[in-house]
Amino acid sequence: MSEKEISKAVITRLPRYYRYLGELLEDGVERISSNDLSVRMKVTASQIRQDLNNFGGFGQQGYGYNVKYLYAEIGKILGIDRQHNIIIIGAGNLGQAIANYANFEKRGFLIKGMFDINPRLIGLVVRGIEIRSVDDLEQFVKDNDVQIAALTIPKTKAPEIADRLVKAGIKAIWNFAxxxxxxxxxxxxxxxxxxxSLMRLSYRVCSIQDSEEERNRQSEIME
Amino acid sequence: MSEKEISKAVITRLPRYYRYLGELLEDGVERISSNDLSVRMKVTASQIRQDLNNFGGFGQQGYGYNVKYLYAEIGKILGIDRQHNIIIIGAGNLGQAIANYANFEKRGFLIKGMFDINPRLIGLVVRGIEIRSVDDLEQFVKDNDVQIAALTIPKTKAPEIADRLVKAGIKAIWNFAxxxxxxxxxxxxxxxxxxxSLMRLSYRVCSIQDSEEERNRQSEIME
DNA sequence: TAGATTGTTAATCGATTAACAATC
DNA sequence: TAGATTGTTAATCGATTAACAATC
Structure with a gap:
């Protein structure tokens, strides 16, 4: 029996639950009801219960959810209890920003190597990770059991590199191109x-501005 | 008459339409039907027509859409025909990655300044943009008509800076914290x-792996 | 036991897709 | 004119919210 398909909307919300539960855990909160959590997260309690019940009954009637347990369970669902080996292709600012974000390692994401075509970058070491030539990509993926590649390269180069990664047996691409x-x-x-993302922000800023102007125009007419 | 509310899903798709139309324009394509576009973008033609008709009738029966015109119109809808003044708070790798991405300026996003608390960074110049002390934030926002702030700082500092930005009159926060x-x-x-984003990726990788293992187990049972 | 809160079913709401008349 | 394709209405599908019996 193949597990029923989980909707994309649910998956999008899971990491946010995980983040809030992590914060509760840090604050020493032992248990929480879907209602209390819904107030903090500004979603409905119904949605929280529906979302979680896609994966199993993690709560207890009359009690709520044990924070530590639920946190661990969502971690398992998200697969961050396992180790993921990552490489970063493109050692520019964005690639280095990712390499430098220590928290990824805490969640099982291990950065195994970085790659670039710029000879001036090749050989440098960022946070203990050597920058290699893209020529060595395929061999490195095979030798290091790399599953995930972060693509922080210009869009013109991305399709070709993606093809090479797929052929080398990569399982996932985190695509910033x-x-x-x-x-x-x-x-x-x-x-x-x-x-x-920036254009969506722009849209929202402009639409607020426009509706404010509209309101102002309306109130002028009313006078 | 306040314009009818546009759904979030539609807004999310607009920049992608804009990107595809930009590419068509570069390729010298003059017109395109919703059907041709739907094939390229792997969405339904119905959805494209519904989405666009939220904002007006940009097409013509029997002809399709004029690429150049539609591109410009979506640009207007997204507000990237206007100028947006941006500052970046946090001049680390991520902040610098954003500062260095030239294409933003082509779309009217003008980076006016960068800010950090690290004295070693303050005074440096990235792509012609000076890194300033966060102490000068409020004055700078007012003096330079800054509407958007990109927040590329640790999560611990983000809420306080966000408050200061709001009080200084900022209109939007692009939040990377x-x-x-x-x-x-x-x-x-x-x-x-x-x-x-990385956790969602992890979930999807793991769920493919799990369902493959499930399939293998099933076929073993069948033997 | 009484109160609280889940898990789950049913009702509602919204988004996507299909269909087709209008029209270029 | 005939063919193509939009704009738009109607049908379907899926996601969210409400409600409540089950149960801790």
């Missing part, structure tokens, strides 16, 4: 399109 | 939670 990648269906692509 | 911010409702927060 401003383009869509086409990969076989058993390879995961998670896009982080920063320029699109 | 791993925490939620609470701001007045006329201030926009666009979150880029990279660690959550």
């Amino acid at each position: 401003h383009t869509d990648l086409s990969v076989p269906e058993d390879v995961v692509v998670e896009n982080v399109h920063l320029s699109e | 791993h925490t939620d911010l609470s701001v007045p409702e006329d201030v926009v927060v666009e979150n880029v939670h990279l660690s959550e």
Whole structure:
């Protein structure tokens, strides 16, 4: 019996639950009800219970959820109880920013290597991680059991590198290049399109401004 | 008559339309039907037509959409025909990565200044942008008509800086800190939670692996 | 036991897709 | 005119919220 498909919306919310539970844990909170959590997170308690029940009954009637237990369970669901070996392709600022973010390692994401085509970067060491030539990519992926590649390179180079990664047996691409990648269906692509994020922000700023101006115009007419 | 509310899902897709239309424009394509575009973008033609018709009738029966015109119109909708003044708070790798991404300026996002608390960074110049002390934040925002602040600082510092920005009159926060911010409702927060993105990726990798293992187990049983 | 709160079913709401008349 | 394709209405699908019996 293949487990029922979990909707994308639920998966998007899981890491946020995980973050809030982690904070509760740090604050020494032992248990929490879906209602209390819903107030903190500004979502409905119904949604929290529905979301969690996709994966099992983690709570207890009359008690709520044990924070430590639920935190661990969501961690398992997200797969951050396992080790993931990562490489970063593109050792520019963005690549280095990722390499320097220590918290990823706490969650089982181990950065095994960085790659670039710039000879001036090759050989440098960032946080103990050597920057290698992209020529050595395939061999390195095979030798180090690398599952995930972060792509922090210009969009022009991304499709070719993605193809090489897929052929080398990578399982997932964390894509920061401003383009869509086409990969076989058993390879995961998670896009982080920063320029699109900034445009959404722009839209929202402008639409607030516009509606304020509209309101002002309306009130002028009323006078 | 306040314009009808546009759903979040539509807004999320707009920048992607904009990107594809930009590419078509570069390739010299003059017109495109919703059907052709839907094939390229791997969405339904229905969805494209519904999405666009939230903002007006940009097409023509029997012809399709004029690429150049539609590109410009979506640009206007997204507000990237206007100028947005941005500051970056946190001049680490991530802040510098954003400062160095030239394409933002092409779309009207002008980086006016960078800020940090690290004395060793203050005074440095990145791509012509001086790194200033966070002490000067409020004055700078007022003097330079800054609307948007990118927050590339640790989560512990983010809420306090966000408060200061709001008081200084900022309109939007592009939040890279791993925490939620609470701001007045006329201030926009666009979150880029990279660690959550990586967890979603992890979930998807693991769920593919698990279902493959499940399949293997099933076929063993069948033998 | 009484009170609290879950897990789960049912009702509602919203988003996506299908269909087709309008029209270029 | 005939063919193509939009804009838009209607049908479907899925996600969210409400409600409540089960139960700790």
